[in-house]
Amino acid sequence: MSVDATTVRAARLRAQHLREPSLPDLPTAVGHLLAVQGQELRPTLWGLSRRLTPAAPTGEQAALATLDDGALLRTHVLRPTWHLVRPDDARWLLELTGTRVARTMASTEKQWGLGDPAAAIDAVAEEVASGARTRAELRAVLVARGLVAPDAPGITVTQILMHAELRCVVISGPTADGHHTYASFDERVPPGYGPLGSRFDRESAVLELWRRYLPGRAYATTKDLGQWSGLTLSELRAGLAVLLDAGEAVTVPGADGLDGLELVSTPAVHDATARPATVGTAGAAPSGPVVDLLCAYDELLASYRETRGILSDPRAPEPGRVGAFVHGVAVDGLLTARWRWPAQPPRDGEIEIQWHREPTLEERAAVRHAATVLAAYRDGAVAG
Numbered sequence: 001m002s003v004d005a006t007t008v009r010a011a012r013l014r015a016q017h018l019r020e021p022s023l024p025d026l027p028t029a030v031g032h033l034l035a036v037q038g039q040e041l042r043p044t045l046w047g048l049s050r051r052l053t054p055a056a057p058t059g060e061q062a063a064l065a066t067l068d069d070g071a072l073l074r075t076h077v078l079r080p081t082w083h084l085v086r087p088d089d090a091r092w093l094l095e096l097t098g099t100r101v102a103r104t105m106a107s108t109e110k111q112w113g114l115g116d117p118a119a120a121i122d123a124v125a126e127e128v129a130s131g132a133r134t135r136a137e138l139r140a141v142l143v144a145r146g147l148v149a150p151d152a153p154g155i156t157v158t159q160i161l162m163h164a165e166l167r168c169v170v171i172s173g174p175t176a177d178g179h180h181t182y183a184s185f186d187e188r189v190p191p192g193y194g195p196l197g198s199r200f201d202r203e204s205a206v207l208e209l210w211r212r213y214l215p216g217r218a219y220a221t222t223k224d225l226g227q228w229s230g231l232t233l234s235e236l237r238a239g240l241a242v243l244l245d246a247g248e249a250v251t252v253p254g255a256d257g258l259d260g261l262e263l264v265s266t267p268a269v270h271d272a273t274a275r276p277a278t279v280g281t282a283g284a285a286p287s288g289p290v291v292d293l294l295c296a297y298d299e300l301l302a303s304y305r306e307t308r309g310i311l312s313d314p315r316a317p318e319p320g321r322v323g324a325f326v327h328g329v330a331v332d333g334l335l336t337a338r339w340r341w342p343a344q345p346p347r348d349g350e351i352e353i354q355w356h357r358e359p360t361l362e363e364r365a366a367v368r369h370a371a372t373v374l375a376a377y378r379d380g381a382v383a384g
Contacts, residue, residue, distance in 0.1 A: 219270075221263060
């Protein structure tokens with residue numbers, strides 16, 4: 001049985017829990033998706049909150065506290081950008097993808113003439129051994145030790161700290177006076193390799209990657225996972241072959257809107273595609289269009305590259321990025337506008353938005369309702 005773009009889009013919304021949200025807390029939501037791109041931290045946490053059961057505790061400050069207490073960690077993994085991960089997934093994901101991330105960084109380092117960071121990483125490790133430190137504090141230590149020039153550009157320290165993350169020396173610590181900190185990796189991450197046990201095995205890690213990626217993505221191509229994970233297609237295809245032989249994955253051809261691409265899914269997800277969704281997005285209006293105020297890097301967008309186009313609204317060609325309007329507004333699962341993250345909780349259901357086409361009155365009302373839910377989340381109230 002082939003699947004068309006409409007079916008795949010609905011299955012993804014449900015698999016990502018943007019429909020029928022039922023996850024109990026943010027760590028569970030991140031674990032369901034395995035890793036969540038998170039350089040836009042507050043919008044990312046907001047997007048994750050949309051996947052939680054309406055009965056779950058909610059609010060921006062509570063969400064931020066999950067990073068302070070270490071229930072969620074933030075580091076550079078998979079690709080050279082921030083991701084949120086659970087502590088028990090941090091070590092094996094870094095072991096699996098860290099070398100390729102470092103290789104990607106090499107071109108930037110060559111361009112800036114950055115040298116071997118080993119001595120600087122050792123200094124960072126020594127400093128965080130006695131407690132978490134801010135970026136500014138670590139830079140001051142590196143300058144004092146003559147490892148970074150006083151007038152060195154910011155990218156110098158950025159690259160050193162990224163390498164320290166990739167080598168499992170540091171990871172995100174609790175905030176200090178509103179500033180991100182770096183803490184000792186081993187103090188925040190449990191020993192061993194999480195689901196792989198006490199020993200890292202690369203083939204097992206690739207299988208685990210597939211097993212964890214698919215249930216939260218519904219349908220994807222090998223190239224989608226390749227872009228998301230940073231691994232080579234040959235390595236991913238070898239892992240997929242094992243899962244197909246074991247009956248843990250299925251492949252189906254894509255029909256209308258998918259150009260015949262071979263899609264991968266789990267048997268359970270594929271069998272459930274005919275089941276209609278019964279509950280909308282968390283906090284959705286009881287009737288009318290369903291609006292998702294998506295972070296620019298929401299996993300509904302970042303999880304896919306080859307097949308991301310099924311979210312495009314055929315009536316609204318998506319323009320390039322426009323200023324600070326980087327986040328996406330999906331109306332019934334189609335990207336129809338861009339919005340700007342408000343500095344303060346939006347009042348009276350108003351957010352700054354750029355439509356790609358003229359919206360209906362019902363769509364405007366649905367956006368106002370979504371903005372009201374966002375305001376409740378920012379205020380720490382129950383976003384019902």
